[in-house]
Amino acid sequence: MSRASISKRLPITGYLDKISGRPTESLAVKISAEEGEEYQTDVIRIVSADPNPDGPGLIYIKKDFGLAKSYTASRQEIDLGSYGVIASNPCFNSKIMLFGVLAQPMLLRNTTSVIASVFDSDGFGWELGVCKSKITFDYLGHDRVEHCIEQPFQFELSSWYHIWAGYDTVSGRLLIGGLSVATGEIQSKELNLKLEPILSSSDLVFAARKKNELSSAHFNGRLEDPALYNCLTELGFAPPLPAVASAGQISAWWDFSIGIDTQAIVDRGPRGLGGKLVNIPYRGMRGANWSGSVMNWCDAPREYAAIHFHEDDLYDCGWNTDFNLVIPPETPSGVYGLRLRQGDARDIIPFYVLPPKDGKKNKVCYLASTFTYQAYANHSRGNCDDVMRERMKDWGATPFNPDDYTVYGGSTYNFHPDGTGVSISSRLRPSLTIRPAFLTFTDTAGSGLRHFSADTHLLTWLEKRGIGFDVITDEDLDNEGLPLISGYNTLLTGSHPEYHTSDMLDSLQSYRDNGGKLVYLGGNGFYWKITRLPTLPGVIEVRRAEGGIRAWATAPGESYHQLDGEYGGLWRRNGRAPQRLVGVGFSSQGLFESSYYRRLPSSYDPSVSWIFDGVNEENLGDYGLSGGGAAGFELDRADFVLGTPSGTKILARSENHSDSFIPVPEELLSHINTVTGEKPADLVRAEIVYCELPNGGAIFSVGSICFCGSLNHNMGENGVSKMLENVIRRFSERSK
Numbered sequence: 001m002s003r004a005s006i007s008k009r010l011p012i013t014g015y016l017d018k019i020s021g022r023p024t025e026s027l028a029v030k031i032s033a034e035e036g037e038e039y040q041t042d043v044i045r046i047v048s049a050d051p052n053p054d055g056p057g058l059i060y061i062k063k064d065f066g067l068a069k070s071y072t073a074s075r076q077e078i079d080l081g082s083y084g085v086i087a088s089n090p091c092f093n094s095k096i097m098l099f100g101v102l103a104q105p106m107l108l109r110n111t112t113s114v115i116a117s118v119f120d121s122d123g124f125g126w127e128l129g130v131c132k133s134k135i136t137f138d139y140l141g142h143d144r145v146e147h148c149i150e151q152p153f154q155f156e157l158s159s160w161y162h163i164w165a166g167y168d169t170v171s172g173r174l175l176i177g178g179l180s181v182a183t184g185e186i187q188s189k190e191l192n193l194k195l196e197p198i199l200s201s202s203d204l205v206f207a208a209r210k211k212n213e214l215s216s217a218h219f220n221g222r223l224e225d226p227a228l229y230n231c232l233t234e235l236g237f238a239p240p241l242p243a244v245a246s247a248g249q250i251s252a253w254w255d256f257s258i259g260i261d262t263q264a265i266v267d268r269g270p271r272g273l274g275g276k277l278v279n280i281p282y283r284g285m286r287g288a289n290w291s292g293s294v295m296n297w298c299d300a301p302r303e304y305a306a307i308h309f310h311e312d313d314l315y316d317c318g319w320n321t322d323f324n325l326v327i328p329p330e331t332p333s334g335v336y337g338l339r340l341r342q343g344d345a346r347d348i349i350p351f352y353v354l355p356p357k358d359g360k361k362n363k364v365c366y367l368a369s370t371f372t373y374q375a376y377a378n379h380s381r382g383n384c385d386d387v388m389r390e391r392m393k394d395w396g397a398t399p400f401n402p403d404d405y406t407v408y409g410g411s412t413y414n415f416h417p418d419g420t421g422v423s424i425s426s427r428l429r430p431s432l433t434i435r436p437a438f439l440t441f442t443d444t445a446g447s448g449l450r451h452f453s454a455d456t457h458l459l460t461w462l463e464k465r466g467i468g469f470d471v472i473t474d475e476d477l478d479n480e481g482l483p484l485i486s487g488y489n490t491l492l493t494g495s496h497p498e499y500h501t502s503d504m505l506d507s508l509q510s511y512r513d514n515g516g517k518l519v520y521l522g523g524n525g526f527y528w529k530i531t532r533l534p535t536l537p538g539v540i541e542v543r544r545a546e547g548g549i550r551a552w553a554t555a556p557g558e559s560y561h562q563l564d565g566e567y568g569g570l571w572r573r574n575g576r577a578p579q580r581l582v583g584v585g586f587s588s589q590g591l592f593e594s595s596y597y598r599r600l601p602s603s604y605d606p607s608v609s610w611i612f613d614g615v616n617e618e619n620l621g622d623y624g625l626s627g628g629g630a631a632g633f634e635l636d637r638a639d640f641v642l643g644t645p646s647g648t649k650i651l652a653r654s655e656n657h658s659d660s661f662i663p664v665p666e667e668l669l670s671h672i673n674t675v676t677g678e679k680p681a682d683l684v685r686a687e688i689v690y691c692e693l694p695n696g697g698a699i700f701s702v703g704s705i706c707f708c709g710s711l712n713h714n715m716g717e718n719g720v721s722k723m724l725e726n727v728i729r730r731f732s733e734r735s736k
């Protein structure tokens with residue numbers, strides 16, 4: 001992320017405390033406007049979020065949610081960057097104080113990155129920092145005379161150092177030093193001068209400076225075993241590490257190996273000065289003593305006693321609530337948006353309305369892939385060039401791209417500024433990508449939509465075909481489980497349901513095995529394992545372990561989630577390949593461009609020929625708004641070894657993909673050998689499958705991320721549309 005744009009913000013934007021609700025429930029609306037004045041708002045039902053003039057166009061239907069004509073906005077702050085806080089204690093500013101810590105810098109600049117600081121709002125206190133070529137310690141006592149001591153020091157990024165600094169107001173000493181853990185070499189320095197004590201009492205902050213509400217000067221890297229000592233060491237000697245120090249030397253020892261699955265900091269010292277973490281820095285991280293003999297932090301927490309802080313971590317913006325959006329009693333289930341307008345500025349915050357818990361429901365349920373949207377939230381791809389901007393303007397697409405706005409935090413497809421992959425994503429912040437009319441690619445053959453906007457291709461089609469449906473989200477399914485979906489005949493996914501918790505997979509599997517009809521309308525689905533915690537609402541964690549098409553890779557020994565200690569990575573590597581649930585799984589990826597499927601002989605079998613009633617295409621879906629065809633970008637195929645249920649019929653297979661398509665890494669053994677024994681090029685295929693299961697359940701899967709983009713071609717009069725309508729109508733007619 002570019003530092004230059006770190007503070008650039010949307011004119012008006014916001015987020016909700018929850019992304020879905022039922023009639024009569026309310027959602028807390030949190031808005032910030034740069035100008036901080038009156039704004040107008042209303043609610044729309046979102047039918048189509050594709051601004052392409054060659055498609056259905058944007059279709060929003062205004063709804064009365066009883067909102068006031070206008071509200072007054074304020075500018076709300078964003079405290080970007082993670083840090084730790086220990087509530088004030090006199091020992092932080094006692095007459096003699098020494099602070100020591102193990103540190104692994106991952107990014108250093110010419111300016112100071114603060115490792116620990118104790119400041120009141122008037123600036124009295126102290127601060128230990130590092131920059132490219134030195135360690136610094138600043139001290140400001142009640143005489144307002146600032147003292148600074150610097151130790152020139154050559155850091156190597158990703159190496160561990162023991163760093164310390166302190167003062168003695170009785171004998172008049174300032175001390176600073178650093179030790180390379182790799183070489184044992186010590187460099188230290190002291191100044192003898194008159195020091196007035198620090199009289200105020202302030203919080204101790206790790207990995208940042210905090211003189212007011214906002215943190216700054218964040219440290220990017222890992223800290224381990226910060227400790228306070230009650231006396232200074234001699235020049236040329238490092239303080240003992242707290243694990244081996246004598247009890248009388250230590251005032252506090254924050255052992256980050258305790259409570260790794262929490263946001264709490266535990267003090268093993270005599271005062272028990274516990275604290276908390278802000279913005280969810282990464283835990284379960286290899287520390288200075290990681291031996292390489294353990295891979296799971298649960299098995300040897302002291303080898304994982306480090307916390308990795310980043311200057312762009314962000315959990316909850318914590319904005320004040322502007323108003324509560326109450327969902328009117330008779331509101332039909334659907335996808336909605338809260339529209340904001342202030343002068344020329346616009347934004348739309350999507351939300352979902354579920355049907356009443358005990359009310360009448362449709363037979364068809366659409367499961368919105370909101371965890372996948374969240375994993376991609378604010379994905380900066382670096383592709384928002386002049387051509388895309390021109391198209392955004394011409395089409396009236398949302399003008400805000402994450403390439404230009406980094407203050408809202410990144411996605412799990414981005415890297416932190418220090419080069420580590422983002423593994424945590426929160427929805428308690430504005431998300432520029434989860435917006436109607438957001439363009440992801442400059443698609444020369446179509447609209448270039450993904451995720452929220454792309455999935456409205458399906459919503460539009462359902463509306464136009466007169467198929468009634470209810471809407472739920474990933475988060476609802478994870479929270480409520482099987483009872484949320486068990487009453488529906490048919491459950492539809494969107495174009496890319498990629499991220500799931502184990503509970504969600506359990507629910508979908510049970511639904512399917514107990515008579516539910518599961519219709520998977522995407523590609524690269526059910527791929528990554530994620531974890532959530534009830535104590536951190538709105539957060540998902542992904543560890544990109546082992547293989548797979550990956551935006552980044554976990555380091556060895558860091559594949560276990562910090563939130564629950566479970567092994568992360570691909571569901572396939574966790575024994576639950578997507579083929580087991582939906583018959584197909586990820587096989588190949590290429591550029592955002594599409595081809596078609598060719599019907600296979602099995603599709604003419606009388607037992608399944610009903611699927612193709614009225615379908616007059618041998619080559620299915622050679623058209624569409626996503627890459628120009630139904631089969632493209634990310635392709636899934638059946639694999640009976642990986643779990644495709646026996647009896648599954650492969651009805652159609654894609655072909656004629658461009659050279660940009662490659663097999664996914666988990667299928668490759670070498671440059672010529674694959675897991676299946678097929679030629680690598682032969683794994684470049686999407687397959688449409690159908691399977692009837694015991695107990696009346698069924699699977700229909702299309703195996704392509706671009707499939708839904710074809711549904712509305714020729715006003716919905718096309719083979720792909722006819723095929724899916726046959727399936728959904730048949731599924732929904734049958735009793736469950």
Ligand SMILES: [Fe+2]
Pocket residue numbers: 496498524
């Ligand atoms: Fe994906």
